[in-house]
Amino acid sequence: MEILVARQPIFDRNLKVFAYELLYRGNAAVNEYNAQDGDAATKAVIVAAFMDIGIENITGNKPGFINFTENMLKDDIVKTLPNKQLGVEVLESVEPTPDVLEACGELKDLGYTIVLDDFLYNIETRKFINCANIIKMDFRNTPDEALKHIVAKYRLNGVKFLAEKVESKEEFLKAKAYGYDYFQGYYFCKPSVIQQKDIMPLQMNSLELLELLQASDQELNITKIASIISYDPGMTYKLLKLANSVMYGSRNQIKSVNASLVRIGVKELRSWLFYILMQGMNKNKPDELIKQSVYRAKAAAEICRRKKLGDDVDSFSLMGLFSLMDVMLDASFDQILSSINISENIKTALTDPGDDAYSVVMRLISAYDIAEWGEAEEAAKIIGITLGEYKDIYLEITAWCDERYAKILT
Secondary structure, eight states: OOOEEEEEEEEETSSSSSEEEEOOOOOOOOOOOOOOOOHHHHHHHHHIIISSOHHHHHTSOOOEEEEEEEHHHOGGGGSSSSSGEEEEEOTTOOOOOHHHHHHHHHHHHHOOOETTTOOOOTTTTTGGGGGEEEEEEEHHHHTTTHHHHHHHGGGGGGGGGESSSOOOOHHHHHHHHHHHHEOOOOTTTOOOEEEEOOOEEEEEEHHHHHHHHTOOTTOOOHHHHHHHHOOOOHHHHHHHHTTTSSOOOOOOOOOHHHHHHHHHHHHHHHHHHHHHHHHTTTTTOOOEEEEEEEOOOOOHHHHHHHTOOOOOHHHHHHHHHTTTTTHHTHHHHHHHHHHHHHHHHHHHHHHHHSHHHHHHHHHHHHHHHHOOHHHHHHHHHTTTTHHHHHHHHHHHHHHHHHHHHHOOOO
């Protein structure tokens, strides 16, 4: 699956990029908004920007403006996003109800930039102005008098003004003359689509997790949630990226699923997992590579347990789970592992294998997969296991995988 998000730069009066508007795209061939559900579109952009691709990779650490519906303004997930890197664009379809105004005011107090999109001034919409940092005015569809009047009336209140849909030099110069601070439109450039391959969560796991997430905070079974996530390559990859992202980053880097869940916390975990899972639904046939990755994860963990290769069984499992990620994402391990924090043992085994236990276990599993019996036997001897023992492990885990995925691979 492809992750798609478009960005359009917003310039200041000196034509330096001030921010980017991030826009939902459902089809790489059609560079325009094509969502049926505004809430889902906002969620998709948030996940793409702050989890999958990374806001720093899209905007270069400049603010990213994202369209928010009424429901999304009141969703607590927005408060987990870094306030210096997010502009909350209040869509023109949102009514200034007391709940909405309260939500906008709270976000502004928390340091988020509140942007009024396609603003049309009237007795109702002016209620938003006290919450606003920036007001966007449509230069194609708003009378000149209105474009000038609002700047003159509210500029002294500290509000900034953005001229959008600027499509000619004349409009740009006019907006500058009227006192506008920021500029956006086809005159400067059209939105550019950013694409990246993605690994979606398995639908069967998604359904099970959705059921578990219905429990109260006190009854939420974190152990079972961690167990399900640990054998889902897409979910594990996303969760590790999230836990080490700008939202939760600290000097202590997270390298396991359990530690990721602890850092994110129960309340925010539920919100993020709902976002991830709902995007993964209906992608109901996992690639055979995903199934193979799960097999490798269980095989590596089982070898670690049987041969007592260390206390960190989860790290061996994670190594196996990620061992085909380069093929699934069509990228090198150096590129993939640079975006997440993972133990040096795993990095070495996947990028520059040596004679350590992790590398040898990975060599055994990989060689057995392709029937390189000599290589497999040599690796098996190093860790004190016979090919007969490993064959038993292989058959046991293969049967488990076949049974687990039978319903969704056919």
